[in-house]
Amino acid sequence: MKSPFDLGGKVALVTGGNGGIGLGMARGLGRAGAAVAVAGRNQAKTAAAAAELTSEGVRAIAVVGEVADPAACVAMVEEVEAELGRLDIAVCNAGINIRKRPEAYEFAEWREVLAINLDGVFNTAHAAYPALCRQGGGKIITTGSMMSIFGIPVVAAYAASKGGVMQLSRALATAWARDNIQVNCILPGWIDTDLTRRGRAEIEGLNEKVLTRTPAGRWGTPEDMAGLTVFLASPASDFITGTAIPADGGYSIQG
16 A cells, blocks of 8 residues: 555655745655756756756656746746646745845735745736646645744844735645645744754844744754645645644744
8 A cells, every 4th residue: 555645656846945945845745756847047956956856756847937927837846747747736835035124015015925935825826726626636835934923123024924825725735625725734834944054144143032832842854745735735744724733843833
C-alpha cells in the first residue's frame, strides 16, 4: 500500500518557490515524490532554485511569471502542464513586505503589497482551478502569516493582505469542495529568511522578543514548513479544507 503522504506522480506549482519559505515547501514536495515547478519573478534566482532541487534528485523546472498579472498566472499554469503533463497542487506563496508605519505609506506601496500578496493568491488559484478540475480535483495551499491574526505597527499592508489570504482560502474551500479541491492556509510564524533578517535589522529588539515568546525557543526554518505542506498536498488531508494552521513553534498560543 502507498503511504497517504506519497506524492509520486503528482505535479506541484510553487509561487515564490525560489527562496525562503517557498523553497522549503518545494523541497518538501519534491522529497515526497512530486515534480515541482518553481515560479518567481527573478529568472536567474528561479533557475538556480530549480537547479538546486534537481541536484537533490527532484524533478524540477523553473517558471518565470508575475503573480499580480492574471494573464501571467494562466501562462505559468499552461507552461507547467506543457512541461510536466498535469497540475495537482498549487502552492500560492509569493509575497513581499514594505515595513513602514501606516501614516508613512504611499498608496502605490500599499497597492504593491496587496497586488502581490492577495491578488497574486487569487490569480494563481483562479488560473490553477481548470487544471485541477481536469485531474478530478487537487490541492491549493496558501501562505498566510501570524499577521493574518495579529497586528504590529509597521506591517499594515502586509497584515491586511495576509488576513485577506486566510479568508480568501476559506471562501475558495467552500466554493470548490464540490470539485474535490481542498484549500488550506499555512500561517508561518517567525521563520529565518532573507525577508525576516531585514526585519531584525529594521526593528530593534525583534530577535529577543521572538525568542522570548516562542515556546520552541528558536526561529523557524524554511524546512519547518515542508512537513505541513506535504500533509496538505497529500491524500492524508483529503477531508481537511478551509483550515488556517499555524506553524510557529507555539508563538500564537502564548498570551
